[in-house]
Amino acid sequence: MSDSLLYKLRSGKPPKAFFFLKGYLKRCIPDCFFRIRRKSCLAQVEARPDKDYIYERVNYYNKMQYPVDLPDTILHEHKHSYYVYLDKIKNFRPSTFHKAYYFDLQDVARWFDRQLRISYIPGDVYFTPEYPSIVKSRLLKEDNAYSVVLKLDKLRHFIFLNDPVPFSQKRNQAIFRGKIRLSRIREKFLQKYFGSSICDCGVVGRNEGYPEEWMTPKKTIREHLDYKFIMALEGNDVASNLKWVMSSNSIAVMTRPTCETWFMEGKLIPDYHYIEIKDDLSDLEEKLNYYIAHPAEAEQIVEHAHEYVSQFFDAGRERLISLLVMDKYFQVTKQTSNC
Known part of the structure; x- marks a missing residue:
């Protein structure tokens, strides 16, 4: 049932077929149309009232300050x-x-x-590259400037929704449905809280050698919204559900993030945008019970989360930021003469 056509239609996630069809149709537009418009498009930034905000985000995603050469070699390596x-x-x-x-x-x-040449590392990146590279995710550490973040894997990561269920009408529990793979924090969470009255949790997909009792059917996004708290635990890199959870009327519960994407997880404030729990998960039950007993404080977190996600809703501004990040990438890799 979990992998059936019915589940896919009800999951709440955008259908891949439409995404790919749209992508191929867009490829029918000649690239020269966009290249001709690039300079005039970027020039709009200077007249915008949110110019400072735009450049702040550009420099957050692309932290490079000094020119550097890309290696002369050609690489095509599947990891x-x-x-x-x-x-x-x-x-x-x-x-x-x-x-x-x-x-x-x-x-x-x-x-x-x-x-123009690029170093591009698509997929789950949990290391810092040796030279400036375009990535979906990067480690939250001081020396991560060579990880240049673009808005990638949008179909999976950038889902926002309208939640019809008020926080007050949701169950007094946290929910987790997901795969474990190599996630230390997810395995620890299942070991500690599977079967707990405060958490409805289970593993979906193929059994990778974990206790059979952990295996459970998938739940749709809509079914997740019945719970006041939704676990957003990092997998290979970031928690892919964090964006839609923060746009809902439920609260994301997670440890301090170690990676970030275009969503700028490094700017999230603990117990303001989400409920933060310790790395050993020891305070999870205490934290959940606190916010169940203090619903006004919980609903403030929901409001703050909504404010945070709203900055990503302006499609035109998001495109400008993306173009400026890429433009800066070519400048710092000394390729401006070809742009």
Whole structure:
């Protein structure tokens, strides 16, 4: 049932078929149309009232301050959960890696000369590259400037929703449904709280060697919204459900993030945008019971989360920021003459 067509239709996630169809249709528009418009499009920023905000985000995603050369070599290497690509834009094709990453890259890259070279690492990146590389996610650490973040894997990560269920009408529990894979924190969570009255939790998908009792059917996003608290536990990198959880009337519960994406998880404030729990998960039950007993404080967190996610709703501004991040990437890699 969990992998049936009925579940896929009810899951609440955007259908992949429509996303890919839209991507192929957009490829019918000649790239020169976008390249001609790029300079005039970027020039709009200077007249915008939110100019400072835009540049703040650009410099957050692309922290490079000094020029650096990309290696002269060409790389096309498939790793466990990511791909290492160092080549001209034009040579990254739908078959190179997951198609979602191809279309998300092309949404930005097609505004630039296709002869330009990029280091692109699509997939779950949990390390800092040796040279400036475009990534979906990066480690939250001081020396992460070579990880240049773009809005990638949008179909899976950037889901926002309208939640019809007020916080007060939800169950006094936390819910977790997900795969464990190599996630230390998810395995620890299941060991500690499977069967607990405060948590409705289970593992979905193929059993990877964990106790059979942990296995449970999937729940749709709509079914998650019946709970006051939704666990947002990091997997290979970030928790992919965090964006839609923070747009709901439920509260994300998680440990301090160690990775971030275009969502800027590093800017989230504990117990303001989400409920933070210790790395050993020892205070989970105490935290949940506190906010169950103090609903006004809980609903303030919901409001703050809604305020945070709202900054990503302006599609035109998001495109400008993406183009400026890429433009800065080519400047710092000394390729401005070809732009």
